[in-house]
Amino acid sequence: MNNTYQIYLISDSTGETLDRIFLALKAQFKNFNYKIHSYSFIRTQNQISKIVDILNNQTNSIILYTIVDVDLANFLLKKSERYKIPCFSVLGDLIINFSKILNQKATHVPSGQHTLNEEYYDRIDAIQFTMNHDDGNSINDLEKSDVILLGVSRTSKTPTSIYLANRGLKTSNIPLVNENSVPELLKKKPKISCVVGLTTEPTRLLDLRKNRMNSLKESEPIDYTNLETISQEVEKAKQTFKKYNWPVIDVTRKSVEETAASIIKIHEIYKNNEQ
Numbered sequence: 001m002n003n004t005y006q007i008y009l010i011s012d013s014t015g016e017t018l019d020r021i022f023l024a025l026k027a028q029f030k031n032f033n034y035k036i037h038s039y040s041f042i043r044t045q046n047q048i049s050k051i052v053d054i055l056n057n058q059t060n061s062i063i064l065y066t067i068v069d070v071d072l073a074n075f076l077l078k079k080s081e082r083y084k085i086p087c088f089s090v091l092g093d094l095i096i097n098f099s100k101i102l103n104q105k106a107t108h109v110p111s112g113q114h115t116l117n118e119e120y121y122d123r124i125d126a127i128q129f130t131m132n133h134d135d136g137n138s139i140n141d142l143e144k145s146d147v148i149l150l151g152v153s154r155t156s157k158t159p160t161s162i163y164l165a166n167r168g169l170k171t172s173n174i175p176l177v178n179e180n181s182v183p184e185l186l187k188k189k190p191k192i193s194c195v196v197g198l199t200t201e202p203t204r205l206l207d208l209r210k211n212r213m214n215s216l217k218e219s220e221p222i223d224y225t226n227l228e229t230i231s232q233e234v235e236k237a238k239q240t241f242k243k244y245n246w247p248v249i250d251v252t253r254k255s256v257e258e259t260a261a262s263i264i265k266i267h268e269i270y271k272n273n274e275q
Contacts, residue, residue: 004033006058010051010065010076014261015040018066019167021090025098028106038268040261042067048076056083062101063087123168130165133172134158139183142172143192147267149173150182150241151198152233153224154208156251156259160198163260169267177233179240190244194270196263197241197248202231204252 009018015038026032039051055061063080065087067073073089080087088097099106126146132138133145135158142148146169149157157173164171175181176197185192200208209225223229241248247266251259 004035004060006055006061007034007036008051008055008061008063009036009038010042010048010063010067011038011040012043012067012069012072013040014257015066016257016261018064018090022064029098029102029104031104032102038264040265041258043069043072045072045075048072048079052076052079052083052085055085061085064090066090119168123166126168126170127162127165129170130161130172133170134161136174136181139172139174139185142183142185143189145170145172145193147171147263148186148193148195149198149263150176150195150237150246151251152176152205152230152237154205154212155198155200156256157198159256160251160259160263163256164263167260167264169264176237176240178236179243182240182244186244190246194263194267195244195246196266197237197246198259199234199237199241199248199250201250201252202227202234205230205234 007022009015009022011018019038022036026034037055039047042048042051052063055063063076063085065073065076066089067076077087086097086101129144133142147161147164149161149171150173151157153175157175161171161173174183186195206225206227209230213225238248249259249262254262
């Protein structure tokens with residue numbers, strides 16, 4: 001009998017709240033084997049239908065969701081009820097419901113998710129690794145990275161890396177001036193890790209760079225804040241990403257959380273393809 005539960009986390013935003021709530025929830029149960037399937041930015045009935053149709057073919061499926069739109073949440077509830085799949089809003093009494101499904105009593109240990117377990121230390125290691133591999137530093141052991149980010153200056157590489165590190169992903173980020181900026185190891189083995197390119201619109205990049213120079217009260221290097229030069233930088237970066245078949249995320253209108261959520265999804269696909 002397969003006792004592994006397929007946990008589907010469905011959110012209409014980044015899914016950060018769901019992740020944290022599930023972390024607290026699972027800490028209440030000692031014998032709980034599970035596999036996480038995260039779906040963020042789910043905002044249409046068509047998206048929900050596709051997800052539920054997938055998990056309908058699996059056993060031991062459980063849905064947790066955070067969806068603000070009442071009609072969309074009701075659609076999910078009715079869809080899951082039709083297939084007899086347990087489905088809970090995070091506002092529900094999750095511990096009681098999970099106690100029934102797992103047929104075991106909750107430990108009721110307060111803040112159990114903060115126990116100094118292996119996951120905690122893995123997250124600390126990820127943060128330390130990421131800080132040591134910021135802005136192109138320590139490129140000799142890139143193969144130890146869970147994620148490698150490349151992008152021209154001011155494409156949110158560092159804050160995104162730190163966010164990913166707090167999610168337990170060892171992240172390296174490398175500033176991209178031209179293809180020569182790509183470490184030789186990545187040129188020879190472009191799929192050695194989950195590599196993601198970050199790009200943005202040149203006009204937005206120009207504003208960010210000017211604001212940075214003003215905040216530092218430094219004179220503006222001509223090329224650094226020249227729109228034509230920036231456009232060429234962005235285009236060359238895109239060509240490099242395409243050459244090595246690296247997925248690209250446009251961060252122009254994305255928050256760090258949204259960018260990180262997309263990268264985490266790409267990383268999940270990368271890991272699944274490795275198996």
